Amino acid sequence: MRRSERKQQDPDLGVLASRLLFSVQGELFAALAGQGHAGLRPQHGAVLAHLDVEGSRATDLARHSGQHKQVVGKLIDELETLGYVERRPDPTDRRAKLIVPTARGLDQMQRSDAIVAAIEERAAATVGEAAYASFKALLKQVSGGRPGAEPG
Template sequence: MTQDPVEQAANTIAMLGRAYSLLGFRIVDGVVGAGFPQKPSHSAVFAQIRPEGSRLTALARGANISPQAMGELVDELEDLGYVQRRPDPSDRRAKLITLTARGQECIAAGISTIEGIEEHIAQVLGPRGHAELRRLLSELLAGG
């Protein structure tokens, strides 16, 4: 059963999906524009990595992808100079994925971009509309 684009736009799930995709691309565009090349899929690492570093398995679990897929993303980010693998001090057999200085700068560019997007949302919806959107999304997310 296929729906025409007008019907799809009225579907809440489709609208949330489109908003998620659009915002994800805007964040990547902002970060790339700030001089930090990357792909949208790299956000799976940046969104999960802890300041002290994370094991690959924890990154994969948090992003809900396989360790193999996460390993490929980490390899790509390592090649770009954003992350590095280091021995885990609590278990020398394990590796921690940690941000490099360039990776920290990339995250700062992402945060700056997100703040700009938040300002745009507030301009479009107004302060009360923005607050209501946040409240409703929080309620939706808390409901599981």
């Protein structure tokens, strides 16, 4: 059996995880585009998914997302240009900057939460509430084993 056939018949954890990620991202960003947020790309999720309403330091966003600081910095620049975030001085450390969502960013965050909740509700309805809760708990446990991973 060829490797590609085996991966289709018995996909490993990486293949399954990427399928899940791409499926959720595809639905999320398509729905966001239809709700007035067409300029966003899935890569922006590395910042937006981990951004606190009160603001976050870029180093924390990099750590939570698992991305390099340089990548996160570039994404922050793009999101700032698109009007989703702004840089403000950190009141606890004058040398540091906080990345704070703008009104547009807060709207996107609220809409994203609702879209993802709907995706999760649909998944739970498909496999059953108990099975989905078990799946999510197991996925958290398995994905939490990576060094630097943030427990969910």
